[in-house]
Amino acid sequence: MFRKTSAQTPQPTTNPQSKSMNGSTFSVLGADTLVKGNVSATIDLHLDGRIEGDVTCAALMQGESSEIVGAITAETARLHGRVRGTVSAGALVIGKTARIEGDVHYDTVTIEQGAQVDGRLSQRCNEPQKLLTSGVAGE
Secondary structure, X not given: OOOOOOOOOOOOOOOHHHEOOOOOEOEXXXXXXXXXXXXXXXXXEEEOOEEEOOEEEEEEEEOXXXXXXXXXXXXXXXXXXXXXXXXXXXXXXXXXXXXXXXXXXXXXXXXXXXXXXXXXXXXXXXXXXXXXXXXXXXX
């Protein structure tokens, strides 16, 4: 009656997509989540819900149905939902379903056909002095 069968117990598997670069897992805010206040994460963040506040994280993956009302600061960001606020990211991908109302600052950017940005796009400049003096003759 309580005898062990020959079938093996399934072992949990680790999804390689669920690990960030430093080996830690990412945080997920589901579609039914509403956050009123700033969100700060030292690891990657996947957002399908709504945030009314600023978002700061290592990497942001925004789902199509999500909305952020506030500023975004991230090393990398993939935006596919609605954003009402300033975006600042190193590597930025603006997906075809993204709707951004605000200025966008980036190091590198990819904008898919169909994306909408209502604001200024500007490349971030980490070393403004080098850019200003690099074209001066005699240096």
